Amino acid sequence: MTRRIGLFGGSFDPVHVAHLALARAALAQLALDELRWVPAGQAWQKTRAMTPAVHREAMLRLAIADEPRWRLERCELQRSGPSYTVDTVRELQAAEPGASWFLVIGQDQYAGLHTWHRFDELLRLVTLAVALRPGAAAEADPRVRAAPLLRIELPPMAVSATAIRARVAAGEGIAGLVPPAVADYIYRHRLYRSAPGS
Numbered sequence: 001m002t003r004r005i006g007l008f009g010g011s012f013d014p015v016h017v018a019h020l021a022l023a024r025a026a027l028a029q030l031a032l033d034e035l036r037w038v039p040a041g042q043a044w045q046k047t048r049a050m051t052p053a054v055h056r057e058a059m060l061r062l063a064i065a066d067e068p069r070w071r072l073e074r075c076e077l078q079r080s081g082p083s084y085t086v087d088t089v090r091e092l093q094a095a096e097p098g099a100s101w102f103l104v105i106g107q108d109q110y111a112g113l114h115t116w117h118r119f120d121e122l123l124r125l126v127t128l129a130v131a132l133r134p135g136a137a138a139e140a141d142p143r144v145r146a147a148p149l150l151r152i153e154l155p156p157m158a159v160s161a162t163a164i165r166a167r168v169a170a171g172e173g174i175a176g177l178v179p180p181a182v183a184d185y186i187y188r189h190r191l192y193r194s195a196p197g198s
């Protein structure tokens with residue numbers, strides 16, 4: 001049987017409950033054999049300096065430890081320079097020929113996918129699986145809409161890493177927004193203490 005592998009990329013700064021809900025829904029609804037979480041080494045579209053990879057990776061490990069079909073994929077952390085999804089997919093597909101690959105993204109990413117590096121090539125390599133995200137632009141570019149698309153049903157969750165960082169910087173609680181072990185990690189390492197956006 002063809003192995004079905006999902007790829008779920010992001011800065012995960014920090015990983016939060018909407019990521020986990022989306023990843024759980026993807027496993028079930030796409031009948032995946034595994035879902036690989038792909039933390040970005042250097043997100044080329046984000047201007048904000050990301051938290052060092054060692055922390056983002058440690059938080060992800062804490063968050064995904066209990067689900068055996070979730071795996072951490074470190075390839076973008078190991079690459080220097082910008083992380084392009086198309087390069088990641090090519091690298092992983094070369095290592096595992098014959099699998100079916102699904103690119104799991106939220107709707108905000110879908111709406112901007114035509115701005116991704118070599119997006120047309122990327123769309124030929126993977127099947128897109130898109131989850132609704134509150135506040136995201138509804139429509140994608142026609143060139144992206146032409147590609148086959150699977151929908152991931154997910155109750156709308158107005159959670160973002162940006163809002164979580166802002167809450168920590170403002171001294172507000174984040175219980176329920178990240179798993180307890182991730183909240184502990186954030187406090188222990190004094191992450192996100194400075195002003196939002198920094």
Ligand code: ATP
Nearest residue numbers: 009010011012018105106109133157159160161162
């Ligand atoms: P930031 O606020 O720092 O931009 P983020 O919360 O959007 O971060 P990312 O790590 O950039 O988190 O997102 C990784 C993936 O998860 C993206 O495909 C994004 O669309 C999706 N995602 C994040 N939050 C949600 C949400 N609340 N609902 C649906 N999808 C989401």
